[in-house]
Amino acid sequence: MSLRIIFMGTPEFSVPTLRALKEAGHEIVAVYTQPPRPAGRRGLDLTKSPVHQAAELLGIPVFTPVNFKEPEEREKFRTLNADVAVVVAYGLLLPEAILTGTRLGCYNGHASLLPRWRGAAPIQRAIMAGDEKTGMMVMKMEKGLDTGPVALTREVSIGENMTAGELHDKLMLAGARAMADAMEKLGADDLPLTPQAEEGVLYAAKIDKAETRIDFSRPSREVHDHIRGLSPFPGAWFEAEIGGKPERIKVLASERAEGRGVSGEILDDALTIACGEGAVRLVKLQKAGGKPLPAEDFLRGTPLARGTRLA
Incomplete structure (x- = not known):
């Protein structure tokens, strides 16, 4: 069964997932992404995010709130009457009103084998720690940082000389396939959820x-x-x-x-x-x-x- 999906993402990493969901026949009722940012050598030009640009090419309405503190933004989200929200590297913390603002909740594509490397920089931290494998996990979101139950996992090996850029591209494609598979199962009411292990938690702090x-x-x-x-x-x-x-x-x-x-x-x-x-x-x-x-x-x-x- 096709779903009414709100897609939330910002960088190039998120774009293949957006396209995969569209190609799978789901109705993307709206895309949420970060507002246009200054770019260029002088920082005078406002540049739309890669997800913003992809959504416009696909003819999908785009919203760029700075946050969801205003009641009007939360109500706008709710009145889209979506079945589910899909989140991939969006870049904003989602309040409870957004996490529960669709019929089936929010599902996040996270680039690690949770509970290892929760947080902002899982790709870089996995390589810097010498990990031999990582993966993409589809997780149902809750209020904690990447703490929700896991719906689907796709493991990816890390080569001895593989860079973060190369792993990024590998995970980007694996994540698109994983989320498309997860939403197909969700539409068929066949997407079981497994709580994350309590042991092995590591946090992937932003690179300083x-x-x-x-x-x-x-x-x-x-x-x-x-x-x-x-x-x-x-x-x-x-x-x-x-x-x-x-x-x-x-x-x-x-x-x-x-x-x-x-x-x-x-x-x-x-x-x-x-x-x-x-x-x-x-x-x-x-x-x-x-x-x-x-x-x-x-x-x-x-x-x-x-x-x-x-x-």
Whole structure:
């Protein structure tokens, strides 16, 4: 049975799910997304979110409230008479009036294997912790932060060198399929809910700029996971002296390597860097204002000599 759905999402991550629900024959009665934000180099142009743009192309009404504190916004939501709300990376906390404002409640697509990595940055945190698998979970929302019962799970493996950007894209597609499957089951009254385990709860705090600097004194496994967990954004970085002044350089890809030395020391001409234990090879780098480049190309324009110590 097709459902009347309110879709709530904002970034590119949410768009495949919106399209999958539409293609499955459900009626998307409205889309809620974050308001247009300043963009461009001068921040003067207001840019609609990826979900906003996708919804307009699909001919779906779009609403962009700043929050749901006003009674009028809550009443507008309720009078849409939707069967269910689907939430994927919306970016606003939903009050009780919204969580209960549809016939069947709100279902969230969350990018982790709950209860591990509840919260804002589950993709990055899973990689930074060295997890070998993660997944997409469809969860019925309640007032707690990602605490609701789970309806459906799709596991995704994390490759040894996979970056957060690559995992993001993999989960984005898995999430779209998972939510389409879940809504088909919900429409058939065949979507059981399982409470989350009480053990194994971890919170995926938002990435802080203060934790993006690479600490080469850590073991190579941790350094490698840190780099790929922050790639491509915000990017892990180190400082090196170039042209007589320190310059910040982002590392967008790395791999573990053999080698020993003082932590941060460049061990060879292929950018193998000594860590507190083992070494990492820097594979893709980017200077401020420059393009991401393979290490070989980067070194042609920015020589970093063997024996140099990175900080």
